[in-house]
Amino acid sequence: MEDIDLIAKLGFGAYRFSISWSRIFPDGLGTKVNDEGITFYNNIINALLDRGIQPYVTLYHWDLPLHLHESMAGWLNKQIIEYFALYADACFASFGDRVKNWITINEPLQTAINGYDVAVFAPGRSENSQIEPYLAAHHQILAHAKAFSLYQRKYKDKQGGQVGLVVDCEWAEANSNKIEDKSAAARRLDFQIGWFLHPLYYGEYPEVMRERLGDQLPTFSEEDKKILFNALHFIGLNHYTSRFISHVRECTGENYYYKVQEMERIVEWEGGEAIGEKAASEWLYVVPWGLRKILNYVSQKYATPIFVTENGMDDEDNDNLPLHEMLDDKLRVRYFKGYLASVAQAIKDGADVRGYFAWSLLDNFEWAQGYTKRFGLVYVDYKNGLNRHPKSSAYWFSRFLKGGENEGKEE
Template structure:
């Protein structure tokens, strides 16, 4: 109980000294935006010269998507991007993080011939954003790997993919870099490696050789990131003046007790998430805790690799949603090779039975704002206070066919979620963390990967049964008032 009391005491002290969060709590040049991903929103999978991706196959494999759906149409952003850009502008956001579909640029992934229709689509999107005063933030790879690369060379399991990714990145920098000034290379490489090659819950759905493939895929993603950054720095940075980072995700791990073994387990949990990717990029190798537990299952970096990794980060992109209490478990209580190797148990209840936070729709998502502050401080302390952009933060509602539209739009819990997490970000900035931007996930409801359309993360409701019409939720209007710095009391609506 001592652990819980300590955490709650910190929160009570913070709450008693802090008024409701407002725009003035952040630096004037702090960036506020919304985020999406290509496969989740675009649709048009067979239009505009786009090639197939691994998610096209995975989503059409029986039993992989909970509601049997796919991203074939998604929310039809491919045809409705102008309407969506107008929405972003109307809500007051000044930045939009989107991902470029690799198979829309190179249908076979090999980089032999550019698909001009794909280039035109993203040029049009970028220009539409800039016309509305919205800064484009582009991610090169958000999970939708060209299918041909997977089938022909094994995708992320083959080191050749580093060269193919570099060609793809070079092409995007050349065509879009005159207007896109902030790039991220790969979104959540941890999820690609674990979901795609360990548990099999994400494309390409492999789990046959998880003790090696999981770490090999991650290794090649790290090198691919570094190769892309090297190209940007040598060919484009002087002329375009942009910056490049990677997007990592972290579920904060808080020790379940004051026992040393539990404290070590909590540190290990975070190192296996953040350290897996940030340690090589900042220190040239994987964390010691991973080396000790995985041995030769972890690939080695050559001297040439380390030279490539050096200075390959302009900033850290962070996706942060939730947190867990963590205790030591010698036998590894979790499922999947990656989780078992950590020798931890993840817990969602304090010793007295109280939950760590209020639960959202997804089983994994508990609302724990103090975890955000702790992750941000951890990154600052561990990696010498790099610039950080929070690239995703949000919560989901359960799809409810029987609910009236006005009920689905009145998302009081999401409003409270954002108030709590933004207050935690503001506090981290006061702590001295160099946080420069925040992107809400997501602009609108969309295809939520293996959960299909059963979960809704959007600030904007998408009516799947009535022409995919867009309807801003209460949380969207809360952000609109927040971003305008309104103090007329209207941003207090729907907070209870």
């Protein structure tokens, strides 16, 4: 509750959080609702609304009930589509009178590739990386569509909410004007977001994926296509960074997903200068212009309202630095200024952007990186009672949201 007070105090009008499937159905099967879980989320939702903060709720952010993995191989089994629909139904029924913005699945790409190819996320599989990631993705797409269809049929008229899917994407900028590099950059975008959005608009995977993966890529039945068509009210876009892309025939040392794309991701301009300032995570460079480009790309290609559902950067956890230095996060302030300016430019370009969420409110558990990376606007003191300390970026956002200074022009 103190955190929700803090959200209100900083001036944010919306808060995006995830429901854990296991907290609603501990076995994942939808047989018996866990009332304590329902109460827990009711308390959060009501507290947000009491303070004038709109809840944006994600149903699945990579935490599959263990029983579903152990008993039926989780996302590799087509049955999971039905179980996900039962879970979504329970959430719509329990919370949909107050929650009007739903996200079915967060970053299905990461579940598929990091879970079933690179193996750094649960369930940590890499034994069959030519088949399993594409099967896991296929079932997530259909699970999303099934939940959307259920909402439309059963809840839309009564509750009046909207349902979207969150995809993640680095912007892919061709490394040169060569046709091979431009094709590689286009291919990269299709393998990131086309993979998940194309089926919802065209009933098929992108042509380049079908060509390169052949029989390894599952197909949609005619019945599937009916449920897939236009099965979303909005696109959620998680974006952090960008890369230059060049065509290569041989990708050395990469996992299968990258090899099949025949491209290299480059983090330097031609002269050797970094593409942007580097954050703590090895993959994260500060490249504000990439957000404008990806928003325009998605807007032009799919013509659906967009929410930027995650955007932010991390600092390294450092016990040796005094607290006041950890709190003075100048690079994060520069990051948000640059990226928000990019959002404003994309809106002027014609992109239908409806909202923006900073990642994240608090320093948190970053999956494979644990607590070593800090993305929060608010510092969490892990050694002293989890005390919260707003960073400079939190105060900057607070002024920005309250229309104080002309923040975008400062630097």
